[in-house]
Amino acid sequence: MKSRNQKNSILFFVKSAAFLVLFLLVVCVDAKQPFVLKSVDGSWLPMIAQSWVAKNGGVLVKVADGIKLNDLRKEMLTQIPDLSVEILGKDLFFPTTTPDSLFELLKNIELDVAEVSMKRQTPADSEMFVKKSAENPASKDEYTEAIVENVVFDEKNEKIVLTVKIQQRAKTGMFPKLYGIYRIEHTYKMKNDIVDPADVKNMAFLPLITAKKGSKITFVPEKLDSRVLTITPDFKIK
Numbered sequence: 001m002k003s004r005n006q007k008n009s010i011l012f013f014v015k016s017a018a019f020l021v022l023f024l025l026v027v028c029v030d031a032k033q034p035f036v037l038k039s040v041d042g043s044w045l046p047m048i049a050q051s052w053v054a055k056n057g058g059v060l061v062k063v064a065d066g067i068k069l070n071d072l073r074k075e076m077l078t079q080i081p082d083l084s085v086e087i088l089g090k091d092l093f094f095p096t097t098t099p100d101s102l103f104e105l106l107k108n109i110e111l112d113v114a115e116v117s118m119k120r121q122t123p124a125d126s127e128m129f130v131k132k133s134a135e136n137p138a139s140k141d142e143y144t145e146a147i148v149e150n151v152v153f154d155e156k157n158e159k160i161v162l163t164v165k166i167q168q169r170a171k172t173g174m175f176p177k178l179y180g181i182y183r184i185e186h187t188y189k190m191k192n193d194i195v196d197p198a199d200v201k202n203m204a205f206l207p208l209i210t211a212k213k214g215s216k217i218t219f220v221p222e223k224l225d226s227r228v229l230t231i232t233p234d235f236k237i238k
Contacts (some may be wrong), residue, residue: 035076035106037152037161044103045152045155045163046112046181048072058095059102060088064226071110079109107155138220138234142173148215149181159187160208175221182206183228184217204233211237 036047052061063072069087077083083105086093094102146164153160162184170176186208189199211217219235 027067034108035108036103036155037154038103038107043138043150044099045150045161054099055147056095058093058097059099060089061092061094063092066226075111075222076106076109079111080105083127099186107184121172136233139172141171142220143218144168144170144175144178144221145216145218146182148217149212150209157187159185159189161185162208162211167216169190173220175224178221178224178229181227184219185228207235 033048035048037047048064048067049061050064051064052059054060063069064178069092071091073085073087073092076085084095084097086095098178144166145168146166148162150163151160152163163181163182165181166179169178188202188203188205191198216238219231221229222232224229
């Protein structure tokens with residue numbers, strides 16, 4: 001069930017939809033990331049943990065690419081000293097637990113993935129983006145189409161997170177080969193427990209609030225960091 005703050009935020013989004021002002025921006029992704037997030041429907045959203053399976057009386061977890069497991073394990077134990085976690089090959093194994101019990105324990109901690117990364121993103125990977133404007137609009141071949149699989153309101157970090165599955169790749173542009181599952185994230189500036197209406201960045205991405213499971217989103221990728229996408233503001237949701 002959504003909290004009162006979430007309901008207020010959603011109501012504000014809907015009432016403010018007529019006042020959208022579209023501006024271009026790049027959303028900075030914080031180096032600290034949660035292990036998992038819990039969605040509004042109670043399901044678990046992959047973050048650092050990309051996939052998992054109950055196995056041999058515990059939980060086997062595959063983490064995001066580029067994470068050094070030894071350092072990740074040390075950081076997790078620093079925050080939760082009593083945590084039981086082992087490294088099995090390229091995965092983490094948490095014995096004598098279930099996914100729900102494990103993730104309830106881990107959902108409120110954040111891990112500094114910048115410190116445990118095996119390799120840094122090069123500027124070409126992490127900082128390359130395309131700015132579009134009325135004078136330089138995107139062509140139809142630069143748009144990517146995806147189906148929304150999950151939506152999460154991360155109140156702690158004041159952001160919305162969409163899990164999407166690419167249905168149709170762009171033919172041109174910076175990222176024409178995207179496929180599979182990605183996350184689209186956008187951070188909202190809050191004021192008095194609602195989204196700040198004076199912040200133009202909030203207004204630019206206001207329609208994201210209308211997305212739900214099964215929605216189709218058409219967008220131009222602007223930046224790719226691991227499997228997290230930043231998109232330009234001229235997206236469409238159906």
